[in-house]
Every structure is written in structure tokens, then in C-alpha cells.
Amino acid sequence: MLHYKGIAANAGIVIGPAYHYNRSLLVAEDRMLEADEIAPQLEQFEYAIERSNNELEKIGVLAEHKAGTQGLAIFEAQHMMLADTFVLDTIRKRISSEKKSAAYVVDSEYSHHQHFLQTSENPLLRERADDVEDIKQRLLRHLLEKQKWISKLDHPAIVVAEFLSPADAILFSRHELLGFATDGGGSTSHVAILARSLGLPAIVGLRGAAAHIETDDILILDGDRGELFVAPDEDTLVRYRERLLEEQAKKKVIAAKAKESEFPARTIDERKIVVNMNMELISDEAIAEAELMSKVKGKAMRGLGLLRTEHFLSAYDEIPSEADQTRIYSDLANRFHPAPITIRTFDIGGDKYIGGGFREKNPFLGWRGIRISLDQPETHVEQLRAILRASTGHNVKLLFPMVTTVDELERALGYLEEAKLELRKNGEAFDENLPVGIMVEVPAAALQAPAFAERCDFLSIGTNDLTQYTLAVDRGNEFVAHLFDELHPAVLRLIAMTVRAAHARKKTVSLCGEMAGKPIALPFIIGMGIDELSVAPNRVRMVSGLIRKLKYSETRSLVKRVLGESQSIPELKQTLFKFLHKRNLVEDFLSPVEIEMIERYGKSS
Ligand code: PEP
Numbered sequence: 303m304l305h306y307k308g309i310a311a312n313a314g315i316v317i318g319p320a321y322h323y324n325r326s327l328l329v330a331e332d333r334m335l336e337a338d339e340i341a342p343q344l345e346q347f348e349y350a351i352e353r354s355n356n357e358l359e360k361i362g363v364l365a366e367h368k369a370g371t372q373g374l375a376i377f378e379a380q381h382m383m384l385a386d387t388f389v390l391d392t393i394r395k396r397i398s399s400e401k402k403s404a405a406y407v408v409d410s411e412y413s414h415h416q417h418f419l420q421t422s423e424n425p426l427l428r429e430r431a432d433d434v435e436d437i438k439q440r441l442l443r444h445l446l447e448k449q450k451w452i453s454k455l456d457h458p459a460i461v462v463a464e465f466l467s468p469a470d471a472i473l474f475s476r477h478e479l480l481g482f483a484t485d486g487g488g489s490t491s492h493v494a495i496l497a498r499s500l501g502l503p504a505i506v507g508l509r510g511a512a513a514h515i516e517t518d519d520i521l522i523l524d525g526d527r528g529e530l531f532v533a534p535d536e537d538t539l540v541r542y543r544e545r546l547l548e549e550q551a552k553k554k555v556i557a558a559k560a561k562e563s564e565f566p567a568r569t570i571d572e573r574k575i576v577v578n579m580n581m582e583l584i585s586d587e588a589i590a591e592a593e594l595m596s597k598v599k600g601k602a603m604r605g606l607g608l609l610r611t612e613h614f615l616s617a618y619d620e621i622p623s624e625a626d627q628t629r630i631y632s633d634l635a636n637r638f639h640p641a642p643i644t645i646r647t648f649d650i651g652g653d654k655y656i657g658g659g660f661r662e663k664n665p666f667l668g669w670r671g672i673r674i675s676l677d678q679p680e681t682h683v684e685q686l687r688a689i690l691r692a693s694t695g696h697n698v699k700l701l702f703p704m705v706t707t708v709d710e711l712e713r714a715l716g717y718l719e720e721a722k723l724e725l726r727k728n729g730e731a732f733d734e735n736l737p738v739g740i741m742v743e744v745p746a747a748a749l750q751a752p753a754f755a756e757r758c759d760f761l762s763i764g765t766n767d768l769t770q771y772t773l774a775v776d777r778g779n780e781f782v783a784h785l786f787d788e789l790h791p792a793v794l795r796l797i798a799m800t801v802r803a804a805h806a807r808k809k810t811v812s813l814c815g816e817m818a819g820k821p822i823a824l825p826f827i828i829g830m831g832i833d834e835l836s837v838a839p840n841r842v843r844m845v846s847g848l849i850r851k852l853k854y855s856e857t858r859s860l861v862k863r864v865l866g867e868s869q870s871i872p873e874l875k876q877t878l879f880k881f882l883h884k885r886n887l888v889e890d891f892l893s894p895v896e897i898e899m900i901e902r903y904g905k906s907s
Pocket residue numbers: 495608610649743763764765766767768814815816
């Protein structure tokens with residue numbers, strides 16, 4: 303039995319076979335062709351060249367936006383290599399004469415060139431070897447049909463991988479997925495967020511476990527403790543089967559208590575907190591679950607506090623047309639009416655870039671969110687028009703991600719005016735007073751909150767990014783995951799500043815990062831005066847239930863006291879734990895693992 307410890311990304315236990323997802327480089331098999339396969343293989347080769355050329359063209363445009371002519375040059379060089387008739391003709395001839403599959407000949411021919419470049423004395427030529435690898439992989443991807451199906455399961459399995467992109471996670475989630483275990487990632491990486499919204503047990507940050515796990519190895523994935531057992535022994539299996547039974551019994555009790563979600567989230571002393579939902583996957587199941595949770599006494603009262611539209615790209619493999627976006631946004635606005643839906647413009651970049659081939663050294667500090675939208679105004683205005691068209695029921699809000707400067711906001715607002723003008727010209731209806739907000743997720747935005755609150759209708763605090771950018775801790779990097787903590791006093795101060803700035807201008811503030819769904823943090827969040835929360839649909843009941851057990855006046859005193867003192871993170875957690883304990887809320891709202899951890903802090907401090 304092997305045992306690994308990683309970061310618990312989503313609670314729950316699952317026992318099942320592994321599916322080892324390997325994103326490593328493709329290698330083609332040496333395969334002889336039958337006589338009648340030669341012509342189709344030659345045709346497939348031409349098709350692969352055409353598809354690869356199209357992809358390189360698209361990436362070249364993106365790269366030019368990002369890195370100017372230098373960026374474009376990289377892809378132009380690849381384009382030229384792919385147009386090298388000497389290499390292409392050699393491949394065509396070898397397919398016919400050696401009767402070998404196109405994939406095999408492509409692999410062997412480009413590997414030969416690569417070897418030549420890699421062993422060159424000239425460093426510039428050695429660098430070119432990477433470009434040849436890119437071209438080879440691109441062609442192989444189109445030639446090896448199998449690759450298309452790689453993110454698909456044909457029986458229930460736990461996906462194990464060194465790294466999973468949000469796109470992979472979404473593709474896997476369409477079939478028989480039991481859970482995720484990845485070497486990379488932190489608790490607020492997008493793959494962890496997706497696991498939570500899919501309700502799947504998950505562990506990230508397993509650091510090197512994937513290499514030791516093969517497809518069909520039996521696994522126990524303990525998402526409560528972040529523990530993974532490979533080929534478990536009988537004792538461990540028996541222990542975990544018992545825990546599974548206990549968990550199922552506990553779920554029944556929780557379901558019985560779920561009646562709490564039938565009530566609006568109001569504190570004992572009548573402060574109303576709106577609890578909305580985050581939505582990433584726009585699938586039928588996700589919408590059905592969110593619709594169910596939106597009901598309070600039978601009426602749609604909880605809307606979408608954050609619609610992560612960039613995940614469309616994973617589902618559609620490209621940005622959907624303006625007409626498709628209009629249909630999707632309008633449908634959601636109608637379904638949740640009169641509750642609001644907050645549509646965030648594409649937050650591509652960071653760990654959410656899913657287009658082929660474009661890489662940045664430091665993507666979280668790179669081309670992301672509003673920066674891309676402002677560099678690609680056509681796509682941005684298309685999305686804005688689609689959002690505006692969905693706003694006729696006056697329940698749509700618009701949210702811009704990753705805003706760092708007031709100038710960015712003003713430019714985005716300029717494009718919004720442009721979009722409105724076009725719709726007016728065409729006589730198309732929309733909400734003239736569409737509320738506009740920004741995500742406060744970069745410290746610069748929190749520090750400038752007064753200026754943003756002046757220009758916006760609302761602010762939405764994204765604690766996942768606000769924490770990573772404030773603490774300089776990559777939210778997806780397992781090596782620094784232990785340093786990622788939203789309860790760091792610096793993050794809390796930035797949140798408090800943002801709330802103060804918004805309220806001084808009579809604007810509302812919501813909080814939509816993962817922190818909003820953490821019971822230990824909730825008394826503090828409520829006490830800071832946050833007006834709205836947005837959490838994964840399966841957390842709505844728990845969050846609403848806890849709010850109903852708190853007194854706003856007491857949470858305010860807690861915040862005043864704690865912000866005034868300089869407590870360390872463990873001390874602060876102890877204070878919050880004691881706050882919940884005094885009100886008999888620990889057992890119902892914290893997991894046994896959290897209780898154990900916080901008690902351990904208490905003993906050591
Ligand atoms: C955040 O940063 O907290 C947030 C909600 O946005 P995302 O997780 O999509 O980056």
C-alpha cells in the first residue's frame with residue numbers, strides 16, 4: 303500500500319479505480335499500413351497540416367497582442383517550419399514508400415531534425431528544437447485520433463494527473479468521474495474550485511504521487527484529510543468503508559437540517575445578508591442545482607453572484623458567437639428572475655488559459671481578465687452586447703475581472719457605452735441602468751477602493767486572487783500552498799478597507815471568493831459588513847444556516863477587537879474558533895479535520 307498526503311481540495315471519501323491522465327508528450331507507435339490505408343493516411347496528414355496552420359495563425363494573433371512583433375515572430379517561425387516543403391515532401395514520400403503510419407513518420411522525421419538542432423553548437427539553433435517539438439506535437443494531436451478521447455472515462459474512476467487544467471476537469475466531469483487527485487494545485491486553484499462545484503472529493507498538491515499510480519490501481523481518496531491510499535490493505539479498506547457509511551448517515555442528517563435554506567439569510571438581530579451562487583459550468587445539471595438552491599419559500603430569491611463566463615471556452619473549445627452568448631445569458635436571466643445574475647466578462651489567463659500553445663512565464667501576473675478584453679475590443683464588445691441584451695428583465699449585473707487601474711475601468715466603461723449605442727441604433731432593448739461592478743482581487747484595487755466605488759454601482763471581492771496577490775503566493779502552486787491563507791491580517795485589512803470605501807458611497811459589497819463558503823471565516827466576514835456572499839450552490843444551505851445563528855452586533859465587536867490587535871493567523875483562528883464554540887456552532891459547522899487542526903494550534907500557541 304502506498305500513502306500520499308496532499309491538500310484537501312474538497313471533502314468526501316471515495317474508493318475506486320484510478321485513471322492516470324497523462325498529459326506528457328505524444329509518441330507515435332511504429333505501425334505498418336495495409337495497401338488501402340496509404341491514401342487515407344496521406345489525406346489525414348494534409349488535414350493535420352491544415353488544422354495546425356489554422357491554430358498557429360490564431361495563436362499568432364494572440365501572441366502579437368501580447369508580445370508585439372516578438373511574440374508573433376515565434377509563431378511565424380513555427381509557421382515557416384510547417385511550410386518547409388522539403389520536410390513535408392519527405393514525410394509524404396516515406397508514408398508511401400515505407401508504408402508506415404503518418405503519425406509514426408511525422409514523429410520520426412521531426413525527432414530527427416530536433417536531434418540535429420539539440421546537438422548544435424549554436425545556442426540559437428538549440429532553442430529552435432523546442433519549436434520543432436511544438437510542431438510535432440501539434441501534428442501528432444491531429445493525427446492520433448485517440449488523443450481526442452483522452453479526457454473521457456468509460457467507467458467510474460478517480461482521475462489522477464500531474465496537472466489538470468480547468469478545461470480537462472470540465473471534460474472529465476461529463477463522464478463517470480468519481481474524484482480528482484493531482485500533483486499540482488492549491489486549495490483555490492481553479493481545478494479545486496471546480497471539484498467543489500461538482501461536489502467531487504478531490505486532493506491537489508500531491509507532489510509526485512501521480513507517477514506511482516497506474517490506471518486501474520485501486521485508490522482510497524480521502525478529501526477530508528487530503529490523503530490518498532494506493533492499493534490499500536484490508537485494514538485500511540475496512541476502516542474507510544466504515545467511514546463512508548458514517549458519512550452517508552451524516553449526509554442524511556444534514557439534508558434534514560437543510561430546511562434552513564428555505565429561509566432568507568438573516569442574523570438573529572435581523573441583518574439581511576444576500577447569499578448568491580457562483581456558477582462555472584453552464585451545464586444542465588449545474589443550472590438545475592442552482593435553480594433548486596435559489597428558492598426561498600418557493601420563490602427565486604438567490605441569484606448568481608458570479609457567473610464565470612470564461613469556462614464557456616472549455617465547454618465550446620472557443621468563444622461562443624455573440625448570438626450564442628445572448629441566448630445563454632438571456633436564458634439564465636429568465637430562469638433566475640427576479641433574482642439577479644452577475645455576469646463577469648471573460649477572465650481568461652492565469653490558470654484558466656485553455657487555448658493551445660500560448661505560454662507565459664508568469665501567467666498570474668500576465669495577460670489576464672480585463673487586460674485581454676481591452677486588448678481585444680471586438681470580442682469584448684460582442685460579449686457586452688450579449689450581456690446587455692440579456693438585461694431586459696432588470697436582473698443582470700455586469701462585473702469586470704482583474705481591474706488594477708481606474709483607467710482600465712474607464713476604458714471598459716467606454717466600450718460598454720459603445721455597445722449600448724449600437725443596440726440603441728438597432729432599436730434593441732436593454733437595461734439602461736445596468737449595474738456595473740469590478741472584482742476587487744488585486745491589492746491595487748482594494749487600496750484604490752474609494753476611486754472605484756465612486757465609479758461603480760457595486761464591488762465584488764475576489765479573495766482567491768486578493769490573497770494570492772497580497773501574500774505573493776501562487777494560488778495554484780502546491781509548494782507554497784501552506785502559505786495561502788485568506789485569514790492573513792493583511793488580506794483582512796484590505797477587505798475591511800474595501801467595505802468602508804463602498805459603504806461610504808452607499809454602494810454594496812459582495813464577497814465571492816472561496817472564503818465566503820468557509821464557516822470559520824464567516825463571523826468575521828459578516829462582522830466586516832459585507833452585504834452579499836456568493837458561494838458554490840452546494841454551500842448555500844450551510845452558509846445561510848450559519849448566518850441565521852449569528853448576531854451581527856457580536857460579529858462587529860469581534861472584528862473591531864481582532865483588527866485592532868495584531869494577532870498571528872493561528873491566534874486569529876483560535877479566536878474565531880472560540881467565537882463559534884461559545885455559541886455551540888462548532889460541531890454543526892466545522893469538519894472534524896478543521897476542529898482537530900485548530901485545536902492543535904491552540905495547544906501549540
Ligand atoms: C477570486 O479571485 O476570488 C474569484 C472569485 O475569481 P476566480 O476564482 O474566478 O479567479
